Amino acid sequence: MANTLDPMDLKQIISLHLDGFSNRKIGATLGISRNTVNNYMRLFKASNRSLKELLASDNAALEALFPSTTTIANPRYEELMLYFDGINKARNHPGFTFLFHYQEYVQHAKEPYSYTQFMEHYNRKYAKVKGSMKLEHDPGNEMYIDYAGKKLHIVDRSTGEIIAVEVFVAILPNSQYTYVEACHSQKRADFITCCGHALEYYGGVPKAIVSDNLKSAVTRASRYEADINRSFKDFARHYNCVINPTRGYSPQDKALVENAVHLAYQRIYYPLRNMTFFSLEELNKEIRKLLVAYNNLMFKRKQASRLELFQSIEKSHLKPLPTSAYQLKDYRRAKVQKMGYVYFSPDKSYYSVPYRYIGKHTQIHYTSTTVEVYYNHQRIALHRRNPRKGSYSTNRDHLSSTHKYYADWSPEFFKKKASLHGKNVAACIEKIIVSGDYPEIGYKRAMGLIQLHKAYGSQRLDNACKRAIQADAVAYQRIKNILKNNLDQSSLFYQNLEEDKSHIPVHGNIRGASSYQ
Structure with missing residues (x-):
């Protein structure tokens, strides 16, 4: 299925351009074709509005100015790339032939390539001389995040049950300044909360967050253009940065954070091996102590620690944190009822909207404290969340003259x-x-x-x-x-x-x- 560039994607393009990124680098960072970025930049200039004005515009205004443009995915090619991963593992097996694997590929593929194309694509992916390149990371440019493969444990004080917990790891690649936190799961709420804690720990925001293709971050993985989870994209908008998932089946894209995970095993997991914790708070308190010692260790060749490199080089390149912490948003769809209210299913309660939207289909954006109702990307109602079941939250300005009369x-x-x-x-x-x-x-x-x-x-x-x-x-x-x-x-x-x-x-x-x- 084709993906579309929604208004939030357009704001990411504008934000990176204002940060000094070239069109080619914007495309590489967001996983979008350079020509697509070029076309949008031409449209931005032709709109007779400054980029800062466009960035401040709401989603509905951007969508009206720049209708969604589709980018074509290629499932046929992705299927072939996945098949090559299996072939390459058997390359050194005695009796291996490409023809045998091509015949096997033809039997399973829906639209197989010809043998000539099969070999051409293989040779492009696995060149005879394949070296590795040392990537240079600009300070304040990216934050890599991942979960450790091995888990830590806490003990339920009342039952004695041993509960496995996930470990979140973040790293700024220029200084390799590292953040580690234990959490209950890899679910969206825990994942986004950990990302927010990492940014608070660093005291600033990088231009991009590089994540793995876990479900909490990416709705649909792709080597070329992943579909970012809506809540994670909203988190990035709040912190004025962009999301850049790594390519699937390309571990070299996140080598630094993988190395940070292995170092966490040595510097944090191992010292905790004989300790018992009865809550996440106790565990994270001890992790923070070990993390301070870890970030203060001296690099032998650089004659400086991660903390010193971060404070002297990288910290000044980070964007400032927003004035308020991010509140996780969830979404529901609801039709405006005849009485002028939408039904909010999580709390089984009702919230008023302007009476002219009766019969319209809306989308509800809600956090732990607020409920917002949107119609065609435009907010039409804002309420403080009332957790009491069956309650009616009413804004008198939403009522018609007849409704106001009865309300009195x-x-x-x-x-x-x-x-x-x-x-x-x-x-x-x-x-x-x-x-x-x-x-x-x-x-x-x-x-x-x-x-x-x-x-x-x-x-x-x-x-x-x-x-x-x-x-x-x-x-x-x-x-x-x-x-x-x-x-x-x-x-x-x-x-x-x-x-x-x-x-x-x-x-x-x-x-x-x-x-x-």
């Missing part, structure tokens, strides 16, 4: 509206709200009572409420019946209520209560 419902809201139609209406509203078992039910009855003024007027509504209070019959339906049957306008009804007299006339043949004692 409260006892004070209805008392204020009722007071416009008379003190008796306000008294009835207060009784109705208090008597309800559930606030929203009381609110609906109160709203229904207030709306009666549209059909009967405020004066009649106030009179009807007065009669209902006197008769201890305060209820929406009863007040409505008083108005419907014009009982609020009946003089007999008024007189009996006001004078508190019986409606039965006085008569001599009618016995009173005294006759029944």
